[in-house]
Amino acid sequence: MKYRRFGRTGLFVSPLALGTIGFGKANIGASITQAEADRMVAAAIDVGVNLFDTSNVYGGGQAETMLSKSLGARRKDVLVSSKVHARKGPGPNDVGQSRVHIMRALEDSLRALGTEWIDLYQIHQFDPLTPFEDLLRTLDDAVRQGKVRYIGCSNLPAWQVMKASKVAALHGFEEFVSVQAYYSPAGRDIERELVPLIVDQGLALLAYSPLAGGLLTGQITRERKPDQTTRRGKSDFPPVDMERGYRLIDTLLEIGQGHDASVAQVALAWLMAQPHLSSALIGADNLEQMHSNLRAAELMLAPEELAQIEAVSRLPREYPSWATDLSAPRTPLTNERTGGAAPSRDDLGALSHIRICDFTGQLAGAGATRHLAALGAQVIRIEDPVNQGRWDVLRGNPPFKDERRGVELGGAFNNHNVGKLGVTLNVRTPRGKELLAKLVAVSDVVAENFAAGVLERWGFGYEVLKSIRPDIIYVSNCGFGHEGPYRGYKSWGSIVQAVSGLTSLAGLPDLQPSGFGYSYMDHTGGYYQALAILLALKHRNRTGEGQWVDMSCTEGGACLLGPAVLDYTVNGRSLRRPGQPDSNHSAWPEMAPHGIYPAREPDTWVAIACRGERDWGALASAIGEPWAREPRFQSLQGRLDRQPALDELMSAWTRQRDPFATQALLRARGVPAAAVQSPAERIDHDADTAAWGLWPKVKHREIGEVGVDGMPMHLSETDWSITRAAPCLGEHNEQVYGGLLGLDATTLASLKEEGTI
């Protein structure tokens, strides 16, 4: 079983835990005998369950004692949680959360459980008569006395949990670390207020009644309604809208059939797919049922299956969620308190175990580590305090939001550095070098894209890095690499594209090359640098060895036009010939018509690609003009031979309408077509980029809220996350130098004073 983090405690719990509400004389549901309980507890421990939840009133008050007997000597190997509040006797103080009742009830529970401590002690509900100050002082005492390890709460509304947290923080009392709440695909009420609170505050979530009180066991279907023989027939607990319930059961049944799984297993698997869940309490009636439920831990639902369940179980939209959702990016929830790391292990990125010491800048380098940060790596960006980090000119360059200028306000810089930590460090000074060495020692990777030789001049060439940390991975990236005749040559995107041959690939016949019109190779150089880092990490995992990777962006570019290179090395054919460049047509594979054609308004365009005879037939029928039926155009060779005439006729046709109308007309017929989209069209009005969540918004301390590039992939287990803006200068000095490297406040102050950081 894959354990999950229990909130911010550092504890790990099994995603399924055993609830003991049925142990003894049943409150609701079946009554479980001691012998059956023994078998269930033993079997649960055997498959890895490490949390057992009870209360001082379950099973008519017998559950704690029975659990104690079942656990026996294995008590110390597992976590036991119990609860307090419910009435234990006839007297006025035999109930509630007064100091008197809690202290007595705790002693009783310890005795019943035969233990010296309870791992998690929870208040069972809200007590309007006891102030939080008194309650939390009592619970704090219980922790200080060693009788309780952690405290939690159950059945509280979100505002009370938050209020209790504030009260505890104010007085220095223990805080609730967990929330136990009813949560199942049939009852997702807690997602309105409690779940956002749990995520934000880093609390653990224990879900009870995950099968909605017997509704989702599989015994109940639309055809087989609950009756007095089932638990659901006896009590409507938790309350459910049965029509919604049947729709959900239909879906769970259908999904279950594909996995040979029961309704209950699919429901539990859905619950375990929720990243904010720590553990779901299963309260089986017997060993067999428990086994069946535990098997849900093996069941992984596909994204489309989760989406199916989502569709029939999601909450109706309510205020204020619909108001904030209008502007909210679709990125995973994260927890501010843990610096962007999410609360459950499942929510961590694929690279959360990797730390990168990052000297990159601009796009070609900063763009590399940005992607690794989005995938979870901790990227520590190092900037020069002397020139305010301006070795990356983008720091203070346009575009600016609201025309506010400054070194913290560069819009491109923010885009290329989201998710990174930022520290200042003057590596030219001895103390700066000392600090850098410490940072390298705890980093997996050093990445840079300076001109060749800069890092070496500062005394941190590969040999030095390796002497600090033998398995260090060092990836340098510049236009021409660190070796070869052009080693010292300077470059930027356009120059890389020119020398690698890419610029020559773009343009209209017999004109000068148009090139890309932007630094495509800064993006792509960054992609290759990211790949090089990942490949080197994979190699290190296998062999324990680090290495130096020398990346030359121009080589990266020259990898992107291979067929043209081979046409020369094999056939001796050069693209330096009449009629070239001709990139809007398609030579390999041959297609016609194939081009970017004018649309109705000036300077609007639509791209159309006709891949073969099927496409041509569909295109000709959409055009519907006699020329499209002429025999001369009925074969690929015929169309290729008459390309200029064909393009003229195509243009006359596309000029008749809006590019999006042509796009829709042709797409409906299966012919590839796309309007040449402007930035506004593809960012603000494109259904596909919107559904993808491609433009997350980040909140930058100085710039304010701004959209940035997201990532063009979704990973089913460890999706990317972009929630933090680029760092301000030295924003994370304290976190990195203090928290990570362990420098004390006095040292930090003196480093700041002397200008080292």
Place this chain on the structure above:
Amino acid sequence: MTSPSALTGIKVVELCGEASVYAGKLLADAGADVVLVEPPGGHAIRRYAPFVDDIPHPDRSLYFWNYNTSKRSMILDLEEAEGRRTFMRLAARADVVVESEKPGRLAALGLDYRDLRQVNPALVMASITPFGSSAPSAQVEATDLTLMAGGGMVWNSGYDDHALPPTRAGGNQAYQTGCHFAVMSVLAALLYRDAGGPGQHIDVSLHAAANVTTEAGTYVWHVARQTVQRQTGRHAAVNKSQPVQLRCADGRYIASGPGLRSPRHYGVLYDWLVSEGLAAEFPDAALVREGTTLKDAAFGGEPDPRQAKIAYAAREAMAFLASRLDAYDFFVKAQERDFQCGIIYTPDEVIRDAHFVARGFPTPVEHPELGRTITYPGVPYKMHGSPARLSRRPPLVGEHTDEILRELDASEPPPA
């Protein structure tokens, strides 16, 4: 003895497809054992030009060759139950599956991620599709051209004259961009597995990949709500900038950098004119020399009234030098003088260039069946500890079908 590559021991099954074939190459050249699964007769891209000696044949397509170095080929007919069974067996022992089928096709064959996961929970599977597997446009047909047009790459590219259409760069850049992100995700997922995590599915959208590979086109809109416009051979921008391409004496072009970066550079430029014996011929040589007296503050600080005129003269001097020198000569001489610029090479010129040759980028690959050694472009990163390399020539149609079947039989326990 050569060091092992980074992905030694990683088994990849690649279902051959136009949009994903470069992802397979990146994994194969990095050392993974990539089995390219092709339909009977070989995949359609084997029929794409150019061909060896212009003779069309599935084993002579240079297009296919380029994208399939270091791989092995296996023929499987997925329309037949036997083919599907074998694919399932391959996937059961693979670390990675890469595919770019139309969304829904693999599900219909019983071979999508949820099927393969049943036999191999540790599997990392990447699906590369035009818009993503569950996008609103998931079923829309697309090509490299239409993806670049819809994804913002084309918007940036073209000429000052907007009566001319914008351009797309050749070479399948939309597909290749999607493949970069696919491989990035696959590698991250493999590292996550190494750290104890399970396998997973990776859904790559080519449309999204193009969209986040457009530089200023995107961030200028996000930040300033302004729209960049295409310009000849230089960055699309909100405000028109100076031309940067210089036509040289031999008719070839140079992409020059931004203006001169310091007063010192004006002196260097003037000396260059002199050393070429061209100072007397260039009318504004004196103005260029005067640039050395500009205060450094003029570079980004207080405006100097002479600056515009002097900067203009320097640009003209560069263009004048270019008109008298061959492009390569100009490129080397300018770079040796610390002027950023690049020669606009065609692909054939790149593979012959001294720097690329000295770094070992052009890679000879033997094709014994043709009796020829062919020079290929190399790999994008020089990994000193675990070199990526072209480890074998692209496979002939189904060349390794029997070999792989034998390996499968050997790797599975015999039926009881």
